[in-house]
Amino acid sequence: MRYVRLALALPPERRHPMHQFVVESDEHGASRQLSWSVSVDGTISTVFRVEGSPDRYVDALETVDSIRTYHVAASTSGFYLYVREDLPESEFELATALDRDGLLIVPPITYREDGCAEFSLAGGSAAVQEAVDAVPESIDVDVLEIGQYRGQPFDRGGGLTDRQREAVRAAVDSGYYESPREGTVEDVAAALSCSPGTAAEHLRKAEAAVMSAVAGDRPDLPGL
Structure with missing residues (x-):
């Protein structure tokens, strides 16, 4: 398919x-x-x-x-x-x-x-x-x-905001998630044109959202 x-x-x-x-x-x-x-x-x-x-x-x-x-x-x-x-x-x-x-x-x-x-x-x-x-x-x-087609997660990126997704992409491109780590928060900040503190916050929130999704801890869709 x-x-x-x-x-x-x-x-x-x-x-x-x-x-x-x-x-x-x-x-x-x-x-x-x-x-x-x-x-x-x-x-x-x-x-x-x-x-x-x-x-x-x-x-x-x-x-x-x-x-x-x-x-x-x-x-x-x-x-x-x-x-x-x-x-x-x-x-x-x-x-x-x-x-x-x-x-x-x-x-x-x-x-x-x-x-x-x-x-x-x-x-x-x-x-x-x-x-x-x-x-x-x-x-x-x-x-x-x-x-x-091999199947896609229902909510790509674990419900990330666009800015959080940009931060994750910049981190991946810079080698931030490589082992050993090649990129830095400063590299992510430069790619996003923001401060290192803001870049670190975007990454922290993105990682928390993705890990919650993997662990199945995200709340169900509220009743409508």
């Missing part, structure tokens, strides 16, 4: 209003679409994990005409969001392009702060290629990873 991880550079007019809100917000990080279901009446029910405070996010939700109902559940460094809405036309077009027999979208779908949507596809080689080719021309496609 083929596996490909993509980042779609969505132009502003193709972004969901709440994705555009994340792009423009200084207080919110990426939102991750964890699970979704489309009803026969054309509505979609979705569970998201959003980085940041729910306060201003909820204010923005209230202005989106397509949303029928929503519910917010607070969590550490962010919140979970259940939302039911009419499926926007732009998302329907993209969903149709990716709808291929034997092809699966592997959650989560990450709506990044740079306007890209990042996700994985798994299925037969022909179906994967057809889906990539069917993406509308106005959307740039960046292939991040490709190969044989």
